[in-house]
Amino acid sequence: MTPPTTLFHALLRPSILQILRATGYHGARSAVLDILTDLAARYLWELCHMTAVYAAHNGLDAEAPGAPTVVDVRMALQHMGALLPERPELEQEYTGVEDTRGVDEFVAWFESQQMAEIRRVALDGVDDATNYLEALKQRHGRADDDSKYAGTLLGKCLEHGDVMVEGGDVPSIRDWAEKRRAVTERKNTAAVNGHSDDVDGDPGSRPSSSGLSSLGDRTIDHDMSDFVGEEA
Numbered sequence: 001m002t003p004p005t006t007l008f009h010a011l012l013r014p015s016i017l018q019i020l021r022a023t024g025y026h027g028a029r030s031a032v033l034d035i036l037t038d039l040a041a042r043y044l045w046e047l048c049h050m051t052a053v054y055a056a057h058n059g060l061d062a063e064a065p066g067a068p069t070v071v072d073v074r075m076a077l078q079h080m081g082a083l084l085p086e087r088p089e090l091e092q093e094y095t096g097v098e099d100t101r102g103v104d105e106f107v108a109w110f111e112s113q114q115m116a117e118i119r120r121v122a123l124d125g126v127d128d129a130t131n132y133l134e135a136l137k138q139r140h141g142r143a144d145d146d147s148k149y150a151g152t153l154l155g156k157c158l159e160h161g162d163v164m165v166e167g168g169d170v171p172s173i174r175d176w177a178e179k180r181r182a183v184t185e186r187k188n189t190a191a192v193n194g195h196s197d198d199v200d201g202d203p204g205s206r207p208s209s210s211g212l213s214s215l216g217d218r219t220i221d222h223d224m225s226d227f228v229g230e231e232a
Helices: 007-023 030-058 070-079 089-095 101-110 113-123 132-140 173-193 220-231
Strands: none
Touching: 007 030, 007 113, 007 132, 030 070, 070 101, 101 113, 113 132
């Protein structure tokens, strides 16, 4: 049985269909379409990965170190073969001309007739849309607002507020984290001052345990010694 497609695979599938249609194909088997979609997803993932690698290595942005820049994206595109490799740096310095052939051809492709045809197929007559998802929403939406898409992938997220935790004396996860942090601070302070683990009579400041043991404050050694005494 074929496993169900993931959400992002399903979102990328129409783009591959539109590219095939703009190229001149009018039909394809589902297996072929899935393979092409998977190849495109792997290529995009590797492109993003290499952009992150170059951003981490370069780190030229002092305000946001590690954030990708145009240079990082260009290097990643060149690494993935989307841009032509540059001439050696020494040759560029000798001639005094920067080699921008790869970038020029990349920009020219977006201004080509092939790209215009892909865009026409994707928008399907909705010229004021910027992508096929927006065009799809405008064709099927009767209202101007995106209220019916709220809380979905196509709309704005819904603010649910704090999630209450039931079944305990702490109303929320944030309060529980603050309580545990306070307990840790009291334990550290007590250790520095040479006090016992029980700070101000608060049993919560003792070392944490699972709370599932039936031994309580006793240990296995205590039970074993009682057992030996009974046998004697």
